[in-house]
Amino acid sequence: MDESWLIWSSLFAVIGLAVCAYGRRQRRAAPTLVGLALMVYPYFVSSTVALVSIGALLIGALFVGQRLEDRL
16 A cells, blocks of 8 residues: 555545534535435556545535525
C-alpha cells in the first residue's frame, strides 16, 4: 500500500463523514449519498490516481446535486 493512497483515502473519508453528517442534519439526499460514497469507495479502488479522480468527481457531484435539489 502506498502512503499517498492512505493519506488521500483518509482525507476523502473524513470529508465524506462531514458531508454525510451535514446531509442527515439538513435532511437532504444529495449530501448524504455523496458522503456515504466518499466514505465507502476507497475500499474498492487501489490506484492513487483513480482514488483522487473519483473523489474529485464525487465532490463535484455534491455541488451539482445541491444545485439540482435547490431547484426542486
